[in-house]
Amino acid sequence: MDRLAPQHVPIYESGSQRRSLWEECANEDRPVVGIRDARRGYIVRYDLQHLDAELSRSALRDLRARTRAQRTYPTGSTDSYPAGTDPISAAEGVGGEAGPVSGELHADTETEARELASRLSEIVFESERWR
Numbered sequence: 001m002d003r004l005a006p007q008h009v010p011i012y013e014s015g016s017q018r019r020s021l022w023e024e025c026a027n028e029d030r031p032v033v034g035i036r037d038a039r040r041g042y043i044v045r046y047d048l049q050h051l052d053a054e055l056s057r058s059a060l061r062d063l064r065a066r067t068r069a070q071r072t073y074p075t076g077s078t079d080s081y082p083a084g085t086d087p088i089s090a091a092e093g094v095g096g097e098a099g100p101v102s103g104e105l106h107a108d109t110e111t112e113a114r115e116l117a118s119r120l121s122e123i124v125f126e127s128e129r130w131r
Helices: 015-027 057-070 090-094 110-124
Strands: 032-038 041-047 096-098 102-107
Touching: 015 032, 032 110, 041 110, 057 096, 057 110, 102 110
Parallel strands: none
Antiparallel strands: 032 041, 041 102, 096 102
16 A cells, blocks of 8 residues: 555544554554544544554655645745745644654644645555654
8 A cells, every 4th residue: 555545544533443443554564544533623643653663764854844835834924934834833834743653733624634644644654664
């Protein structure tokens, strides 16, 4: 599997649905990429912990760059800051936590979350980019 299509990214709401997704991915020896339907928006989650792996530094850098590129920051002029760049905080610019083992990235709509998860799955699923 090279990438999840946006319409195939699993969405879960409950703890039992989350556990079921993690168990399925662990049984298939693949990373978790899914979306949590939260009270205020959606959270794209990825996880490699059950594989005893983490993203390489370059993969993590690419993942963060792809995430920032998909977002526009509401303050600051585009002359001063490139599109998608947060002038205040890298974590805020990414929209959550993006670590080498797991991450939670926020999106306002289900469509945005599905697109983001699909783009990030390309990096997360590529085992050559793990360490």
